[in-house]
Amino acid sequence: MDNLATLFEEWRNQVNDRQVDLLLTATVYFTPDLPRGTRPITYHADSVNQNLDFVNLILYDYFSTTGAHAQFNTNQAHTRSSDRGIASWISAGVPANKLVMGIVKSKKF
Numbered sequence: 001m002d003n004l005a006t007l008f009e010e011w012r013n014q015v016n017d018r019q020v021d022l023l024l025t026a027t028v029y030f031t032p033d034l035p036r037g038t039r040p041i042t043y044h045a046d047s048v049n050q051n052l053d054f055v056n057l058i059l060y061d062y063f064s065t066t067g068a069h070a071q072f073n074t075n076q077a078h079t080r081s082s083d084r085g086i087a088s089w090i091s092a093g094v095p096a097n098k099l100v101m102g103i104v105k106s107k108k109f
Contacts, residue, residue, distance in 0.1 A: 001042060004047075012052075029057075049098070057082075057101060
């Protein structure tokens with residue numbers, strides 16, 4: 001994720017240097033921590049906060065046919081949910097006014 005943080009910083013610097021009115025956004029996993037075996041990968045929330053105007057959270061596809069694929073509230077049986085994802089980004093330092101809820105407009109069978 002170091003390279004992604006560097007990309008965000010370089011991207012922001014170029015936009016600022018050229019004085020172009022652009023919104024810089026990224027679509028990211030529902031939490032800052034991406035599961036990867038025993039060593040999760042973590043987004044650099046400080047870089048996300050400093051360099052992006054908005055962050056689109058993927059708040060769907062939590063489960064295949066075994067659970068709600070767009071579960072909003074957390075329950076004891078499942079830890080993947082929109083409220084947990086939003087809270088984790090805020091806890092990591094990204095303010096709520098930068099977070100955009102990505103919702104699904106389809107259904108799975």
